[in-house]
Amino acid sequence: MKKLLILSGKGGTGKTTLASAFIRLSSARRYADCDVDSPNLHLVLSQDMEPVIQDFYGLDKAWINPDLCTNCGLCREHCRFDAIRSDPIHRVDPYGCEGCSVCQIVCPASAITMMPAAAGVLMRYENHHLFSTARLNMGSGNSGKLVTEVKKQLGNDLDDTELAIIDGSPGIGCPVIASISGVDLVLVVAEPTVSGISDMERILETAKIFRTPTAVCVNKYDVNQANTEKIEGHCRSRKIPYLGRIPYDPKAVMATNQGKTIVDLPCPSGQETERVFYKLLKLIFQGKAG
């Protein structure tokens, strides 16, 4: 099964809008939302069943047993993360606790235990297709591992003629890096703004390190034609396949607000997206751009 990952570097470039359109066009039987901090794909591609839900555990967090605690305060003294309150009894602030367990080893009364802490939920929608997604709890970290779980949930049982589409997360950090592993192509959705270009560069560098083939398309290109051309130039000079440009389209927001993808109704962004999509297919299955 070929895996396509859609990334952007910057948030708000239209990653999820385009990913949902590709999923619709390809009738992909496997797709995933790896933006575990704020998953949005399910809002456009509504599912007609309840998901199978599994708790996801991050690092254990400290818990002070009030019956054993002598209020000596040693834990608070040693906690470097300001995560132990003492008003009026000593207790751990789960949002501040980093799970280092220093408090556990300094406690003279053995009053502290490290407890499994649910950091989020993994979700799987399975019908004739499989949609894998997850949601990280507020105030958590651990995104990289959860992303890996979301991808794992997709499985690998379909053959080489099938396409799995993964909506990635913004940024360039751990969750993005975790999502790149093992994919066949990364499509970078770029935005023609100073911030967008800066973040696009960093994503391309990251993908290069993992020797993953990349391609670029520009979304909302007419916001700044000069910047769009700059991006096109970069792609040419680095020999990165450039798959096209999609105009800003108010109909796109309308469509997603109605729970539709931009290829479910006639609109300029949908039409251009379809063109980009066919070039994408050629690139993934035939290794040829254009």
Added chain:
Amino acid sequence: MKVAVLSGKGGTGKTMVSVNLASVSGCAAYVDCDVEEPNGHLFFRPTNQEEESIMVRSPKVNDDLCSGCRKCVEFCRFNALAYVGGKLLIFDDLCHSCGGCLLVCPEKALTEVEKPMGKVQVGSSAGVEVLTGILNLGEASGIPIIHRLLKKGQNLEDQGREIFVDCPPGTACIVMESIQDADYCLLVAEPSVFGAHNLAMVHELVTLLQKPCGVVLNKEMGEENPSRDYCLEKNLPILGEIPFDNRLGSLNSMGTIAARVQDNYRQWFDSLLETIRKEVGHEKITHPQR
């Protein structure tokens, strides 16, 4: 007054709003807490920059004292230590600086040294003090930088400046840290189901921390707006609406501060700031203990 500007997701206009508010204030400091991808400085282009390295404590081993007992390797929950080839290897980029390995070592073979993990730059741009936090690539956590940024921000507030904190996107730990001392949280939302979904998440976060908040609806298109519906449903005050505006988008894409180049934008942000000041003043009267 300290105002934190947040959004559940990147690309909603958080930086645009915080940069423009700081620009019209008359006596402000702009604090960029998005340490992985700071963008505010692209707009301000601050001069007279001073830079300060942010250090964290990092363990160091004295090989002569190390007996290879591996107690530290077993203790470290972040897998930052390995014992190989008769030597202890320390992986700084995984270390959370909890100090625990020093405590468990029976031979006192471990000490701590300071190591740079990021920087804070302070400069000015037409009367606005611009504070930028930058996390070094590959580092575990930006939180020590946030602490330093907010401390400097506090000093500037004591000197009479209004502080505008540009927060990282999402609802993870680092966002919580960024809004710790805020008097008011301004939530920026887009008119789409994605926007409303992310607004709900970030609203939940600020409510958890008991922060008074209000919303700015950005890229408003005069049609159905799920984010507005959310605000009405939850009695969340809408402090202003920025209509979708090609010109504004274009200025933004070039890194231009709209309020500095066009009167109508200046007036709009002026008026938004007045509204925020009133809300904060009102809060101080009704909830003086917060």
Added chain:
Amino acid sequence: MIVMIPVVNDNASTQVAANFGRASYFMLRDTATGAMEFVKNSAADSPGGAGIKAAQIVVDHSPGALLVPQCGQNAADVIRGAGIPMYQTQGFDLDKNLEALIRGELEVLTEIHSGFHDHGAVK
């Protein structure tokens, strides 16, 4: 020689795992006799630093070589610290890779990537 290789399942028909640090198991294989043993990779559950912990597990088993699709910098430091040679797998077929290794067709892993860095509680 005993070689170690990250794999997906703990049976003979398993494939090479795509990810070193979070592979479900490691296979220990005697290239002379074909005998095999499986070790559960306890590093797979770590929220962060999985590569390092996995590398420590490999080092503690002292194989003559490690076969991997790719490897992060931190894990590579651990493996190299123990003097264990690393070879780059080609594709995910286990038997093909072992045969290639015996014929001397697998290349030594040279390009080390900067790591997945999926840290612990705070990003």
